[in-house]
Amino acid sequence: MIETALVSCDDHLDLNMLPANVWADRMSAKWGDRAPRIAVQENGSALWMADGESWGFWSGKPMGFKGPKPIHTAYDRGGIEDVTDLRAGNPQLRLQDMDRDNVWAHLVFGPVTSIKTQDEAFMKACYSAYNDWLYEEFCPVSPDRLIGVAMLPPHPEAAVEELTRLARKGGCRQANLQIAVAEPRLDDKRWEPLFDLLEKSGIVLSFHVTVFPGVTKAFDKYKGSPGATFLHAKMFIDQFLDPFVDLFAWGILERHPDLKIVIAEAGIGWVPWVVEELDYRHFRLWECKEFWDDKGGIPHKMKPSEVFKRQVYGTFQQSPTAMRLIEFWGPENMLWASDYPHPDSIWPNSVKTIAETMSQLDQSTICGLVGGNAAKLYGLDLSQATVKARLPIGNEKAAA
Numbered sequence: 448m449i450e451t452a453l454v455s456c457d458d459h460l461d462l463n464m465l466p467a468n469v470w471a472d473r474m475s476a477k478w479g480d481r482a483p484r485i486a487v488q489e490n491g492s493a494l495w496m497a498d499g500e501s502w503g504f505w506s507g508k509p510m511g512f513k514g515p516k517p518i519h520t521a522y523d524r525g526g527i528e529d530v531t532d533l534r535a536g537n538p539q540l541r542l543q544d545m546d547r548d549n550v551w552a553h554l555v556f557g558p559v560t561s562i563k564t565q566d567e568a569f570m571k572a573c574y575s576a577y578n579d580w581l582y583e584e585f586c587p588v589s590p591d592r593l594i595g596v597a598m599l600p601p602h603p604e605a606a607v608e609e610l611t612r613l614a615r616k617g618g619c620r621q622a623n624l625q626i627a628v629a630e631p632r633l634d635d636k637r638w639e640p641l642f643d644l645l646e647k648s649g650i651v652l653s654f655h656v657t658v659f660p661g662v663t664k665a666f667d668k669y670k671g672s673p674g675a676t677f678l679h680a681k682m683f684i685d686q687f688l689d690p691f692v693d694l695f696a697w698g699i700l701e702r703h704p705d706l707k708i709v710i711a712e713a714g715i716g717w718v719p720w721v722v723e724e725l726d727y728r729h730f731r732l733w734e735c736k737e738f739w740d741d742k743g744g745i746p747h748k749m750k751p752s753e754v755f756k757r758q759v760y761g762t763f764q765q766s767p768t769a770m771r772l773i774e775f776w777g778p779e780n781m782l783w784a785s786d787y788p789h790p791d792s793i794w795p796n797s798v799k800t801i802a803e804t805m806s807q808l809d810q811s812t813i814c815g816l817v818g819g820n821a822a823k824l825y826g827l828d829l830s831q832a833t834v835k836a837r838l839p840i841g842n843e844k845a846a847a
Contacts, residue, residue, distance in 0.1 A: 452832035457784035464535035473576040521792035538588035549836035715761035725751035
């Protein structure tokens with residue numbers, strides 16, 4: 448039996464679970480009716496509306512949906528049918544759900560659907576208002592347990608402006624860039640001030656899978672088909688492959704050795720081959736050193752795998768494959784997550800799932816994966832945790 452504090456490094460607070468006043472109470476009066484607000488439909492259901500456009504449904508009103516569901520969330524699996532109390536967005540109820548799952552802390556990512564607007568000023572105001580609500584109202588209810596991940600606008604100048612503001616206020620440990628919709632690509636020099644600021648501030652940068660990037664157009668043809676479910680595997684990797692390779696190809700991580708990157712909810716099993724191939728291309732580059740000597744030389748001094756282990760982290764939920772890749776990733780670079788309350792979530796069965804997938808590992812490695820690595824990365828004091836999980840690993844069977 449192992450007793451340890453669990454820190455889940457990828458959990459959510461989506462649009463559907465946000466309190467109705469998040470933006471209305473915090474955006475300047477100059478935005479008037481353009482500010483995001485709840486609009487109740489004729490059938491009694493409700494939508495988020497902003498600037499005349501729907502952002503998606505809101506769970507504060509019954510959906511009126513009857514019959515079998517095409518997709519289950521963690522709440523469905525946990526026996527919670529009524530979510531009009533906005534459990535994920537209600538700090539007290541969320542903490543109850545964390546206690547039920549024996550999890551001490553959540554890294555709370557904001558809406559994974561993009562804020563839909565072409566108005567740069569309006570977009571920045573929406574991001575700032577959400578971040579202020581997160582750090583001033585939501586997380587302070589239990590700051591050791593609710594660790595908010597700031598949302599950054601997907602454009603470099605706006606992202607720098609928002610991160611500068613947050614860094615001055617303090618309290619931000621991680622900021623998320625919705626990489627699938629970020630423009631321009633990361634090789635553009637306009638991103639350099641953001642990387643500089645992240646290094647200087649010590650704030651971790653994350654890339655999280657996004658629900659509605661352009662790649663999901665692949666779903667349109669197959670909507671309503673069982674086969675569409677399998678396209679998620681492609682969508683996750685599609686979103687990350689280009690920006691991941693850009694980090695190495697253009698020397699971003701090598702130039703910024705103190706920049707830490709977390710790849711969230713994209714799976715980690717595909718990464719080893721890519722890094723291995725990057726190492727091979729690095730060898731091929733230096734094999735032709737003489738060619739580059741009079742052309743400015745080769746700026747890529749370190750092997751990509753060395754840079755990777757120094758600066759890149761990845762989250763996982765339940766992955767036997769991941770457990771066999773610890774040597775590649777390094778035991779301190781893998782971060783366990785429950786993905787509450789998403790459809791892929793293992794809540795409220797985190798303890799059982801950890802036991803089933805990690806029983807072959809030694810105790811120190813397990814404690815690192817499920818909380819210790821996060822504590823080191825984010826500066827958490829797990830000795831103060833009042834909720835600890837008892838993992839049936841060791842002398843007792845994992846299924847106990």
